[in-house]
Amino acid sequence: MSVLDSITKKVTDTAKAAAKISGSVVEITKLNMSINAEEEKVRKLYMEIGKQVYEDYIDGKPLDEELMRKCIKIDEIFDNINEMKEKILELKNVKACPNCGTILAIDMEYCHKCGRKQDDDTVDAEGEKDE
Numbered sequence: 262m263s264v265l266d267s268i269t270k271k272v273t274d275t276a277k278a279a280a281k282i283s284g285s286v287v288e289i290t291k292l293n294m295s296i297n298a299e300e301e302k303v304r305k306l307y308m309e310i311g312k313q314v315y316e317d318y319i320d321g322k323p324l325d326e327e328l329m330r331k332c333i334k335i336d337e338i339f340d341n342i343n344e345m346k347e348k349i350l351e352l353k354n355v356k357a358c359p360n361c362g363t364i365l366a367i368d369m370e371y372c373h374k375c376g377r378k379q380d381d382d383t384v385d386a387e388g389e390k391d392e
């Protein structure tokens with residue numbers, strides 16, 4: 262083997278080794294991505310299980326005490342969220358239709374979507390209702 266051949270072989274070997282390493286890096290990255298995707302599926306299923314438990318709680322089905330406590334916590338969080346949403350609406354000077362949830366200007370008398378009269382804060386003196 263000539264010196265040149267020897268050098269050529271070395272270069273080729275190094276290139277091959279590098280290719281092998283970058284090949285396994287790619288493979289590791291792919292595997293990690295697959296693991297993440299699988300873990301995401303598990304998280305989704307966990308969430309669905311949790312949602313199912315919460316729906317059972319809403320339906321009044323008997324639950325484990327610990328699960329019950331967590332469902333009550335969820336209720337409290339929903340209350341919090343609703344309060345904050347209402348605050349945002351106030352700040353935007355709008356309101357949500359109590360019937361369909363459509364966002365309306367604060368002075369709208371009727372919902373333009375479902376037609377519901379907006380009589381929450383000010384009671385109509387005439388007491389008319391068209392429902």
Ligand SMILES: [Zn+2]
Pocket residue numbers: 358359360361362363372373374375376377
């Ligand atoms: Zn409405």
